[in-house]
Amino acid sequence: DAKTTQPPSMDCAEGRAANLPCNHSTISGNEYVYWYRQIHSQGPQYIIHGLKNNETNEMASLIITEDRKSSTLILPHATLRDTAVYYCIVRSQGTYSGAGSYQLTFGKGTKLSVIP
Amino acid sequence: NAGVTQTPKFRVLKTGQSMTLLCAQDMNHEYMYWYRQDPGMGLRLIHYSVGEGTTAKGEVPDGYNVSRLKKQNFLLGLESAAPSQTSVYFCASSFSPVPGLIYEQYFGPGTRLTVT
Numbered sequence: 001d002a003k004t005t006q007p008p009s010m011d012c013a014e015g016r017a018a019n020l021p022c023n024h025s026t027i028s029g030n031e032y033v034y035w036y037r038q039i040h041s042q043g044p045q046y047i048i049h050g051l052k053n054n055e056t057n058e059m060a061s062l063i064i065t066e067d068r069k070s071s072t073l074i075l076p077h078a079t080l081r082d083t084a085v086y087y088c089i090v091r092s093q094g095t096y097s098g099a100g101s102y103q104l105t106f107g108k109g110t111k112l113s114v115i116p
Numbered sequence: 117n118a119g120v121t122q123t124p125k126f127r128v129l130k131t132g133q134s135m136t137l138l139c140a141q142d143m144n145h146e147y148m149y150w151y152r153q154d155p156g157m158g159l160r161l162i163h164y165s166v167g168e169g170t171t172a173k174g175e176v177p178d179g180y181n182v183s184r185l186k187k188q189n190f191l192l193g194l195e196s197a198a199p200s201q202t203s204v205y206f207c208a209s210s211f212s213p214v215p216g217l218i219y220e221q222y223f224g225p226g227t228r229l230t231v232t
């Protein structure tokens with residue numbers, strides 16, 4: 001899986017859009033960009049994923065650059081409940097073989113603090 | 117639709133005692149996983165299952181056993197607990213439309229285990 005780089009921390013005012021960047025310059029053609037988050041003491045939560053087109057769901061939007069070397073997760077109206085560590089992960093959807101390829105590897109992520 | 121649930125939420129064991137952690141999912145997912153999360157270590161895969169009746173070792177399988185007798189349940193057993201197994205345990209599941217093709221993982225709320 002390609003390596004990702006994220007800023008260690010960010011602040012965002014409540015009600016404003018939170019834009020979380022991720023660099024993945026070594027991404028290969030069959031690798032997707034996934035975003036998860038982990039709110040303190042809770043299980044990781046899947047947010048969104050995409051291959052090359054921008055994606056939107058009820059939680060967030062994912063913007064992937066044309067060269068696919070970076071992406072941005074957008075939380076359109078951040079609330080205090082969005083305070084969490086956000087992880088950008090790049091991986092293929094298949095074919096999987098061996099334990100190492102099944103494991104979901106989280107890096108250090110970005111600690112997003114939503115400020116009242 | 118409860119998603120992924122874990123039982124129990126908290127447990128304190130004495131060294132040498134045994135216990136079983138239960139994970140249940142109602143999303144009809146083929147793949148299930150057990151992870152442990154320790155401070156500063158990220159998620160580490162203990163065991164995983166690609167279908168009913170099949171299990172495989174992950175990154176850190178020693179001291180644990182698993183069983184998947186039903187598609188919706190994945191059990192993690194500790195036969196003789198050790199203080200090094202004090203951790204937060206997360207179960208996850210994922211959809212796999214065809215063998216080797218895996219979509220995003222959905223996590224349970226976690227079980228906090230302390231071994232004294």
